[in-house]
Amino acid sequence: MAICHQSPFKLFTTIPSSSSSSKPKPLLRCNLSLPSRPSLTSTEPEPVYTSVKAFAPATVANLGPGFDFLGCAVDGLGDFVSLTLDPQVSPGEISISEISGDHNSKKLSKNPLWNCAGIAAIEVMKMLGVRSVGLSLTLEKGLPLGSGLGSSAASAAAAAVAVNEIFGGKLGIDELVIAGLKSEEKVSGYHADNIAPAIMGGFVLIRSYDPLDLIPLIFPDGKELFFVLATPEFEAPTKKMRAALPAEVGMAHHVWNSSQAGALVAAVLQGDLPALGRALSSDKIVEPRRAPLIPGMDAVKKAAIEARAFGCTISGAGPTAVAVTDDLERGKAIGERMVAAFLKEGKLKAAASVSRLDRVGARLVSTIPR
Amino acid sequence: MAICHQSPFKLFTTIPSSSSSSKPKPLLRCNLSLPSRPSLTSTEPEPVYTSVKAFAPATVANLGPGFDFLGCAVDGLGDFVSLTLDPQVSPGEISISEISGDHNSKKLSKNPLWNCAGIAAIEVMKMLGVRSVGLSLTLEKGLPLGSGLGSSAASAAAAAVAVNEIFGGKLGIDELVIAGLKSEEKVSGYHADNIAPAIMGGFVLIRSYDPLDLIPLIFPDGKELFFVLATPEFEAPTKKMRAALPAEVGMAHHVWNSSQAGALVAAVLQGDLPALGRALSSDKIVEPRRAPLIPGMDAVKKAAIEARAFGCTISGAGPTAVAVTDDLERGKAIGERMVAAFLKEGKLKAAASVSRLDRVGARLVSTIPR
Known part of the structure; x- marks a missing residue:
């Protein structure tokens, strides 16, 4: 469960707003077992935070x-959204007051109808039936745009959760994902494979959209899993x-990829990293078409495997390459090899990081009570 | 693990041979955690049983x-293979002395090169390097031919295990599956989705053939799972x-079916029967092409779901329809509805049975020591 429904716990306290570069320090991490809540749109909710x-x-x-x-979802990297009750903003509306982050974040529109965070925030306000309160939103981009790391989904997820929580956390997971999907639809298509894990944390399988059927795949506690993310300076x-x-897709390739997908799901649930890596590396349909569009990608994958990654593929639509390992130090070594391969074979500068699985998803990191 | 490597246990004793109609009573059931054994073909093994x-x-x-x-694999239905050391048979060869079962079993060749059990038995003898001993084989068909219940695989699996065990169980799972595949190749193509579970029991995912990568998917103990099998009198x-x-396959259907496959795997491992049923019922690629070739199949599926089966689809290549439930009595009621639908909509007589998951796979049921 991505959202910390704090009303039964009352554990949140006010903390200073952290900068976008610092690691988030959630006050309360919820587990995945809480059920989704029904939508309560009949009466307008009161804000519970300033x-x-x-x-x-x-x-x-x-x-x-x-x-x-x-x-x-991967730990340590992500976006922040701050929301404040703002009498200067028309009731029922959102105003984006500030967007910070790397130089590319200046490309982002402050018009909430054209901004991932804004679209998701507006959707959640609609779902909640907010008509009497205006909100001011600031977005701190920790993720680079167009990197294949779900940058738009992170903004949308943080915004959806922020709006829901400022009004008491009345919406459930499915509704927040649907709100996020409205945003994703405008950026990359109606696909929940970023927004669902951004909200829910962990691994998520999207079985269907109508009705929405999201299946959390719990990677076993106590097993190490590191993602090595090598992002080149390249737009994909x-x-x-x-x-x-x-x-x-040819029938043989369909059967092959379906069996790899099944094996990947089994490997996640069983915490079998070598099997996870084998399945991750075995896509015969998408990766072979996309890898040639990312200079050096084939060499990067080869370098990761040679450096004893369990597997490697393209993250999202790229250009980030993702490899998996069970050891932090080996992960750093794998990352160095991947960066070197991007430079040597792709003539691209790249940066690597090593992240754990984020098991929590989108969450509040600070609040100011009313 | 399908094979009870009895050498370390010495638990087998001689029991009277049961008839093909009685339920098998294995003397020893092994679990799935034993590793495959390497092939030992360098020295000819001695038979350990008569x-x-x-x-x-x-x-x-x-x-x-x-x-x-x-x-x-499903419990209660299957084939038996008996093997006897026979000085009348040329050393290194197999002779099929008898085939019994329903009237269709008379169609089966007694030439071991053209018989599923014979082909698998010969393959295992080759793998073991048996040159000095001849074997006489009898096959008791408990399964109807061409029903979509893995009839050929059951014969091959029983034969492969029988030959391996009479020589001391030196081969591992993978080798037995490969031997069975030689047989399946001649009947229905090089597919292990019947022979692997027939040998290993439970649910098995075949991730690759080169190298062979078989992934057992353990359905949780203590959860009820019943298969309702409705077999019409119809050849498919x-x-x-x-x-x-x-x-x-169109890309959208590929993605859909792959996600259903992943959801199916998750449902098996998590013991989530409603989810298992949803995924089982959601094939958009194969079932829509095959169901129209089986009179009444669409109505049978509808009848099963209306009778509160969690899901229903075609078993193998048909014509058997398979539905899943967690309750034996409900399973019987579902079966009645499926049989009625085959008769009403397909004008086909059908018979239904309700089986549990077979978690063991092919195994010895009796031995006579030397």
């Missing part, structure tokens, strides 16, 4: 054979990467 | 979106059913 700040993690979608229906627009996909 | 009798269960392959890579030849498949 201000909240929410964080949502980066996500790795697709994971090879899990194309368009599987994703997971989602639309271009999607256009590279085949319209039709 | 005679053995093995049983292998029926299997449900495909399970909807698990087409060609997922199958499971595997080759014709395979010819009905599309050569290419």
Whole structure:
């Protein structure tokens, strides 16, 4: 469960707003077992905070054979959204007052109708039936745009959770994902493989959209799992990467990829990292079309495997490459090799980081009570 | 683990050979955690029994979106193979002395090169390097031919295990599956989704053939799972059913079916029967092509769901329909409704049975020591 429904716990206290570069320090981490709540749109909810700040993690979608229906959240990287009750803002509306982050974040629109965080925030306000309160929103981008790490989903997830929580956390997971999907739809298509894990944490399988059926895949506690993320300085627009996909898939490849997807799910649930790596690396449909569009990607994958990663593929639509390992130090070594391969074979500068699985998803990191 | 390597245990004793109609009573059931053993072909093994009798269960392959890579074994139905050291048979060879079962079993060849049990038995003898001993084989068919319940795989699995065990159980799971695959190849193609669960028991995912990568999916102990199997009097030849498949699959259907396959795997491992049923019922690629070739199948599926089965699809290449439930009595009621639908909508007589998951796979049921 991504959202810390604090009303039964009352554990939140006011803490100073952390900067976008510091690691989020959630006050309360909830587990995944809480049920979704029904929508309560009949009466307008009262705000329970003057201000909240929410964080949502980066996500790795697709994971090879899990194309368009599987994703997971990774720790340490993500976006922050702060919301404040603002009498200067028209009731029932959102105003984006500030967007900070790297130089690319200046590209983002402050018009909430054209901003991932804004769209998701507006959707949640609609779902809650907020008509009497205006909100001021600031977005701190911790994730680079268009990197294949679910940057838009992180903004949307943090905004959706922030709005829901400032009004007492009345919406459930499914509704927040649907709100996030409205945002994703405008950026990269109606796919929940980033927004669902950004909100829920962990691994999430999206079985269907109508009705929405999200299946959390719990990676066993006590097993180490590290994602090595190597992001080159290269733009891989989602639309271009999607256009590279085949319209039709041969039956043999369909069976192969489906079996890899099944094996990947089994490996996650069983905490079997070598098996997870084998399945992750075995996509015969999407990766072979997209990898040639990312200079050096094939060499990067080879370098990761040679450095004893269990597996490697493209994160989301790229250009980030993701490898998996069970050892932090080895993860750093794998990352160095991946960066070197991007430079040597792709002529691209790249940066690598090593992250654990984020098991929590989007959450409040600070609040100011009314 | 399907094979009871009795050498370390010495628990087998001689019991009277049971008839093909009685339920097999294995003397020792092994769990799935024993590793495969390496092939030992360098020295010819000595037989450790004068005679053995093995049983292998029926299997449900495909399970909807698990087409060609997922199958499971079902309890209570299956084939028996008895083997006896026979000085009348040329050393290193197999002779099929008798085939019994329903009237269709007379169609089966007694030439071991053209018989599922014979082919698998010969393969195992080759793998073991048996050159000095001849074997006489009798096959008791408990399964109807061409019913979609893995009839050929059950014969091959029982034969492979019988030969391996009469020589001391030196081969591992993978080798027995490969031997069985030689047999399956001649009947229905090089697919292990029947032979692997027939040998290993439980649910098995076949991730790859080169190298062979078989993933047992353990359905949780203590959870009830019943398969309702409704078999009409109708021939659905595997080759014709395979010819009905599309050569290419649209990308959206590929993603859909892959996600259902992943959801199915998760549901098995989590013991979530409603989710298992939803995924089982959701194949958009194979079932829509095959169901119209089986008179009444769509109505049978509808009847099963209306009778509160969690899900229903075609077993293997059909014509058997398989539904799942967690209650024996409800399973019987579902079976009645399925049989009625086959008669009403398909004008086909049918018989239904309700089986549990077979968690053991092929095993010895009796032995006569030397």
